[in-house]
Amino acid sequence: MSPLIDTGQTSWQNKHETYVQPVRRVLQAVNDPPQSGDPLQRYNATTGALQALIQRALQEGVRLRAFGGGWSFSGAPSTDGYLVDTSPLNLWFRIRDRSIHPAYPGPRGGLYFLQCGNSIAGLNRNLRAEQRSLRTTGASNGQSIVGAMSTGTHGAAIDVGAIQDYVVGIHLIVAPDRHLWVERSSYPVTTDGFAGLLGAELRRDDDLFNAVLVSFGAFGLIHGVMIETDPIFLLEMHRVRRPLDDRLRAAITSLEFTGAGLPGGDERPRHFEVVANPYDMEAGVYVTAMYRRPLRPDYPKPPQGGLAPGDDALQFVGTVTDTIPLLIPTVMTAAVRSQYRTTTVPLEGTTNEIFPTTTTRGKAAGTAIAVPSELALDTVNLILSINREHGPFPCLVALRFVPRTQALLGFTRFPRTCIVDVDGPLSNRTRSFYSRIWQLMSMSGIPYTMHWGKLLGLSAAEARRLYGANVDRWLAARRGLLPPPLRRAFSNR
Template identity: 30%
Template sequence: MATTTIFEKQEWDTLHKNGPFPLKRMYVTRLEGRASIPSSTDRYNDAAVEIQRIIKDCADQNEGFRAYGSRWSMSSIAHQKDNVHQNNLMNLDLNIFPQDLHALSSYNAGNLFFFECGNTIKEISQKLEEHGKSLKTTGASNGQTIAGCISTGVHGSALNVGSVQDYIVGLNIITGPSPADNVYLERHTKPGLTNAFAEKINAKVIRNDELFNAALVGLGSFGFIHGIVLEAEDLYLLKRYVRKINKNLAMKLSNTMDFKNSEFKIAGETDSQGNPLTPYHFKVFINPYTDDSEYVVEAMYKKPYQLPYPDPFTTIEKSIYKDLIYLLISISEKFPNSIPWFIKRLEKSVLPNVNEETIGTLYETFWDAAYQGPAFAMSIGVDHSDSEKALNILTKMTKKDGPIPGIFAMRFVKQSEATLAFTKFPITCMIEIDGIIWSGSNKLISMEEYSTRMLEVLKNNNIPFTIHWGKISDWAFPDLATHMFGNKVEQWKALRGSLLSKKMQQVFSNKFLDTLKLSDIQEDSDPDLIASLL
């Protein structure tokens, strides 16, 4: 049987040292070995029984329980003051065959894969490559677990793809301690697998678009996500260019996303009429303290997979434009270990010139995180048509109320169907501020004050916004969830309250949800809300 080790704790922290947070116990579950249980499906089901045993123990003690993956989130979303479960050792994958496809499924069985919750993006990418397949998109790196990615809405900058949750086909969620508390969710308008497949993992099938979309970005509160069915695609290459372009052009592209009629043209990246192609990925880097006439942009174009191609790592591993925090840390290393001194230098630093080109798979392009030390990251989502206005407001506030030891970037993501996805706009511009953790003083605004000011200035200027669930923010900002998502909040809570018993609603809550008023116990569940519609 799967075995669990319990560690008595006083505190727990994120990968980037954004805590510490109080904790009583940490659970780590190891799967039974193949020698004892040869079948991967049987090992998977055995692990489910063990997780349900832990849930029962926590519930019997009137304590909370929360799963976490790689501790990548900088907010406290993955924290629970009583009990947390580390998922990293739960990394099975189950085969899906053509006979496992639902009769009404429009999917290609060769593109569907079942992964246990603890598989990281890196592990999944390696397993998919063995089949000649790739993920459709990832975040900026590959260390997050798949369950953590979808629960918090991890995104890249894929203009026509969306976020990680947007290629998920099915969710296997453990909703309580009883054998019946094991469900397999899909959309009823786009079924994936047969009832027989769900029966193999001892799960009850519910095909219901609204329930699926609510649970998709479920913030860890719809139960224990045990398994995920995702849709991959054939391996492809990404041709990556990093260039400096005119600031006004960068802003026009951000506001319009009209690449075809723009002056942004890269040799070889045009259509048969010579018009610029829309890139797969587009990102803009901004130093808010300098009035640069040019911004650094990163554009990637999708190419058919073919061998050979040049080794991308020789360039990528040296690139300071791998991600925003690595760029900031690279700049900071040049200066003494003093936040005020660093900010003074940042105010005079122009982003380094660059003319990079690489080609590689998605897995190779978004490689291991270059920096995993203490850091902060804030990320605001706005409609791309508001991107320039929002950026100007935030940079103006940063210079007036700051300065802070951080710099900006913008990424652009296709709209998600998930109920509480922060990528809710037709094309969402994620305005990111990454940097070095700092403390406030009489000369320096605190990180907490700065987080609040960001939300205040956007609200005061009537710019609709969302916040990345896994990043730092003022999560206690008045009526924040409702301001961001309107009546979808009550819909989400009603669906959660209908799927989970009142006891399990308490077990799968935490302070993060309490702060956002998302954990209210729903006294009257509605079975019609969670009925299978196919």
């Protein structure tokens, strides 16, 4: 059985240093060494070790959660009991045709089974060797695949969705003597025998699957997931500065690009985002458009050093100081102009080359509000009005777009979802700005949700109001799967 290493830690801090969590113990899960057996045997041995840990948590009456990259700003994925570092669990398997269900509707050559600790950046590197690519990622990719899925991490791939939207199978450990392989009944992926290879019980259930997708660890320990991938491709990236005129406003609210004046003309971009500096609006907003292109051997690699091509504001706003409020407009504008650069010629690269970042710079904070894209500009106006009346606050506003998720508590829940990111340095001043935004959004009448992995102010009552019947379906799926002692063990509070 794979060991669990006791680190001796009784507190834990997330990557972005937004909170410190007292815990009973931080444990680290590791796989048995390669000489102990083949990869599947080692994977299954780790399943046994995680089941034994669940037994230990139940006997001691403590809670249990796992983490990967520790990338989440919010405390939603953490707990005060045993916190398990799964980052060393990085086995991965290409799924052979013999394990694919006859009714599976997707391309049969792009399925991969991934252990929970695989990082997004590591997967991009491994998949490149297979001539495959993740369908989308976030702007920075230090997260584990399960952590990114469980909090709804997204990019700006307007027709693809968030990370959880290309997950099609979940290996869920729910008890000392029970673990499940979960798929949608409406979208079978593997043969009935695949679950048996893991020693798992097969469950095909749409509501259970869609509940577990974004669940922060509340259904058990997710040991592995199966994902769909794309053939490897290039992204052709353009970033321009332009006025927020009627053409751009129409593109933002409709996601229709004919006549929008984007660098690719009327071609529909794969990736579309807009960044606004509240203190430099007269000079225009920053528009990033990326277009999918076939891989070719002679493409020029993106430049190294400084910000990566796909980096977002979080990669530099943490270096900005807000100790002298009167200087905030000048300091923010200087930082953006010097670091968030436009392109004079298109940049090209694979997903991993455009979005390679796995580290943080300075101490940054972020909150993100998801709204219907047709109300994106109303939301921006609300945020800018707070800044005018109560600021200045050291923050930038970014708009990213994805389609609706099937995850019951996925925050990208509108047919055309715009995620309005507000990024700034980690400070009391920034937090006070966020509190005002959250309060005004709750009173605005604008339908919205909030990114589970960013800073958020969301009461249980407000979450129920925003997600409606999906909360009841999520809770029903959890109650139907877990008896009360296990529900308590997998609760974060």
